[in-house]
Amino acid sequence: NAGVTQTPKFRVLKTGQSMTLLCAQDMNHEYMYWYRQDPGMGLRLIHYSVGEGTTAKGEVPDGYNVSRLKKQNFLLGLESAAPSQTSVYFCASTQSYNSPLHFGNGTRLTVT
C-alpha cells in the first residue's frame, strides 16, 4: 500500500516547455487535489476532482490543466511553463468530504 505517489520528484524546465505531473493513489479514493506550495503563501489549490472523469478549478488554476481518466490517477499538465510556476507541487486524495487528506511527497519544479 503505497498511498499517494507523485512522479517525478524533481524537474527543471525551460520557459515554454511542457510537462505532466502524475499523481497515483492506491486507496480507491474519490477525491483528488493538486496544490502548490510557495514560501510565505502556504498551500494553494490548483485543481481538484471529485470522481473519475470530473475536474474543477481551484484557487490558482491559470496555466494548468488536469485530467482524471482513471480513478487512481490525477494528472497535472503545464502546457507552456513560466518562471512563476516554479514551486513545490503536492497531490492529495481523500475518500470523503469529511476525511483527512493523504498527501504525496511532492514534486519540486523549477522553470528557468
Place this chain on the structure above:
Amino acid sequence: AQRVTQPEKLLSVFKGAPVELKCNYSYSGSPELFWYVQYSRQRLQLLLRHISRESIKGFTADLNKGETSFHLKKPFAQEEDSAMYYCALGAGMNTGFQKLVFGTGTRLLVSP
C-alpha cells in the same frame, strides 16, 4: 471568502517550554478545522482535527468560534516537534466535497 491566518512564520522555543501556534479563520459557515504537520523530509500529514477533540503527540487545539481561532498548544515542547505546521479550514461542505484552505504555515523550532 474563506481565509486562514497564521501570524507567525517562525516560532522558536526551548525544549520543555510551552508552545502555542496561532491560527485564526474567516468563514461564514460552520467551520471544519485541521492542523497538518510536515516534518523534515516527510510528507504533509494530519495532526488533528477539531471534531475529534483528541490529543495527538501531546498537542491539543480548541475551536473558539467567538474569537474565530483554532490555536495549537502543547505544554512541554520536544525537539522532535520541530516541523512546519499548517492550519487548514474545510470549506465547501454543503456541496459534498472537502476543499481545504491552508494558512501560510508556522515553522516550529525546538532547541535543546
